[in-house]
Amino acid sequence: MERHQNAQAVREASATQSDGDGVDTRAEFEAWLDKLRPRQPIGARQQAPLVDHLQPDFIVSCTQGSGCLISFEGVLHLEGFISGNIHSESGTLVTGGGLIDGNIDVGAAFIDGSVIGNIRAAERVVLYAEAKVAGNIISPALSTKPGSLFEGDCILHEGMARRLVPLNREMASEFADQF
Numbered sequence: 001m002e003r004h005q006n007a008q009a010v011r012e013a014s015a016t017q018s019d020g021d022g023v024d025t026r027a028e029f030e031a032w033l034d035k036l037r038p039r040q041p042i043g044a045r046q047q048a049p050l051v052d053h054l055q056p057d058f059i060v061s062c063t064q065g066s067g068c069l070i071s072f073e074g075v076l077h078l079e080g081f082i083s084g085n086i087h088s089e090s091g092t093l094v095t096g097g098g099l100i101d102g103n104i105d106v107g108a109a110f111i112d113g114s115v116i117g118n119i120r121a122a123e124r125v126v127l128y129a130e131a132k133v134a135g136n137i138i139s140p141a142l143s144t145k146p147g148s149l150f151e152g153d154c155i156l157h158e159g160m161a162r163r164l165v166p167l168n169r170e171m172a173s174e175f176a177d178q179f
Contacts, residue, residue: 067102090122097130
């Protein structure tokens with residue numbers, strides 16, 4: 001239907017073209033402009049589709065006095081000021097410029113902004129050049145880039161299987177003999 005109307009407008013424009021001087025592009029422009037116009041008035045409200053059956057990617061729940069809790073799955077990219085805790089069992093948090101005032105408990109954290117609070121990551125934490133962290137970091141791996149600031153304690157924990165490996169006494173005595 002829309003194509004038919006546009007074709008009609010172009011045919012009418014062709015019929016009214018001036019002889020000789022140039023091409024009248026007014027009709028083509030008007031047809032293009034019609035495509036850009038909204039189908040409904042701008043103030044008209046559309047009914048929101050039902051999404052109750054869909055699993056959310058992230059949830060923000062706030063209660064008075066205790067702050068907010070942001071829960072998510074997958075990857076969450078945050079920029080700006082956020083006051084609240086962030087939680088995801090296996091998700092990845094990526095921060096840009098801004099400030100997070102709260103504790104972070106995620107699968108992996110890539111920080112390039114400011115954090116006031118503790119960071120716990122099941123996989124790893126990376127502090128980029130603009131990162132400023134005031135709090136403790138608990139993770140099996142920590143990487144800091146030149147320029148990052150970190151004030152707090154770092155606990156590099158490993159899996160239980162690795163901790164339970166018995167120490168080889170022979171290797172320890174060879175190492176001690178070198179001193």
